[in-house]
Amino acid sequence: MLTAGGLVKCHGRRRALDGFDLTVEPGEIVGLIGHNGAGKTTFVEIVAGLLQPDAGRIRIGPYDALTEGRAARRLIGMAPQELALYGSVTVRENLRLFAGLTGLRGRRREAGIARVLEELQLSTLADRPVGVLSGGQRRRVQAATAMVGSPPLLLLDEPTAGADPETRSALLAAVRARAEKGVAVVYTTHYLPELVDLDATLALARAGRVITRGTQEELTRHLPGELRVTFADPAEPELRMPTSDPGADLAALLASGRTPASVDIHRPSLDDLYHFLETAELEGTQAHDAAA
Numbered sequence: 218m219l220t221a222g223g224l225v226k227c228h229g230r231r232r233a234l235d236g237f238d239l240t241v242e243p244g245e246i247v248g249l250i251g252h253n254g255a256g257k258t259t260f261v262e263i264v265a266g267l268l269q270p271d272a273g274r275i276r277i278g279p280y281d282a283l284t285e286g287r288a289a290r291r292l293i294g295m296a297p298q299e300l301a302l303y304g305s306v307t308v309r310e311n312l313r314l315f316a317g318l319t320g321l322r323g324r325r326r327e328a329g330i331a332r333v334l335e336e337l338q339l340s341t342l343a344d345r346p347v348g349v350l351s352g353g354q355r356r357r358v359q360a361a362t363a364m365v366g367s368p369p370l371l372l373l374d375e376p377t378a379g380a381d382p383e384t385r386s387a388l389l390a391a392v393r394a395r396a397e398k399g400v401a402v403v404y405t406t407h408y409l410p411e412l413v414d415l416d417a418t419l420a421l422a423r424a425g426r427v428i429t430r431g432t433q434e435e436l437t438r439h440l441p442g443e444l445r446v447t448f449a450d451p452a453e454p455e456l457r458m459p460t461s462d463p464g465a466d467l468a469a470l471l472a473s474g475r476t477p478a479s480v481d482i483h484r485p486s487l488d489d490l491y492h493f494l495e496t497a498e499l500e501g502t503q504a505h506d507a508a509a
């Protein structure tokens with residue numbers, strides 16, 4: 218649904234994107250992760266047509282997004298990181314406006330609005346001005362503006378930043394439901410457990426490019442887990458050892474004659490993966506800043 222290749226974007230002498238590649242299939246949720254400044258928002262803004270790249274290619278569905286931008290943009294729903302809503306008019310009016318931009322009119326527009334209000338648990342707030350809503354409620358409205366036209370590609374840039382648990386779970390459920398219907402989703406977040414809930418594939422951005430891409434299973438499979446053992450003898454401290462073969466390591470421990478009181482096998486989590494990748498020595502990071 219989305220294929221971006223070789224994207225470059227410079228701000229002055231700084232390269233915000235430096236050969237950024239990403240492909241997203243219909244029905245796939247890609248968790249786009251990486252440190253502040255890695256280029257995630259720049260990528261999303263370029264795909265949405267809000268910024269022009271200095272080089273690279275983008276296809277959205279059948280369209281070349283750089284030469285057929287107007288047609289490509291009709292396939293996109295975007296929730297930007299900085300909220301962009303009309304505060305003085307109601308939630309419903311905001312949704313009418315965004316639905317209109319995607320070409321929806323009349324009864325189909327009202328049906329789309331009713332659906333998204335329900336999905337994001339906004340029905341009771343529909344006739345209130347956005348300006349009187351809480352931060353979390355506004356986040357949900359922003360996500361609703363992205364979804365209201367039922368676009369086949371959703372770009373959600375930290376849609377749950379500052380959200381309470383209720384807002385978060387409503388949003389995640391809505392995103393999952395859309396993906397199950399074949400919508401492709403780019404989802405940026407700094408909150409990795411969300412990506413487990415979404416069963417997202419992962420793209421780790423660093424210094425303006427995607428350095429790691431795959432499913433959660435593919436990327437965590439080769440990481441060591443951790444064996445955590447406490448002992449019957451209270452004088453013995455808890456043992457924590459990295460392990461790729463917990464069964465064999467536990468058998469070796471028992472054979473040594475020590476008596477465990479508890480055994481816990483910690484499987485590698487996304488936090489472990491992120492930490493592993495971010496701390497690994499990776500080539501090319503010094504070349505990020507063209508001024509360097």
Ligand SMILES: Nc1ncnc2c1ncn2[C@@H]1O[C@H](COP(=O)(O)OP(=O)(O)OP(=O)(O)O)[C@@H](O)[C@H]1O
Pocket residue numbers: 228229231232233251252253254255256257258259260
């Ligand atoms: N308008 C701009 N002018 C100058 N530099 C910019 C501009 N926009 C972004 N940058 C720089 O481009 C780089 C990428 O920024 P971007 O916002 O895409 O990162 P990000 O991965 O989305 O970060 P975050 O996790 O903080 O949202 C950063 O070094 C940032 O300082």
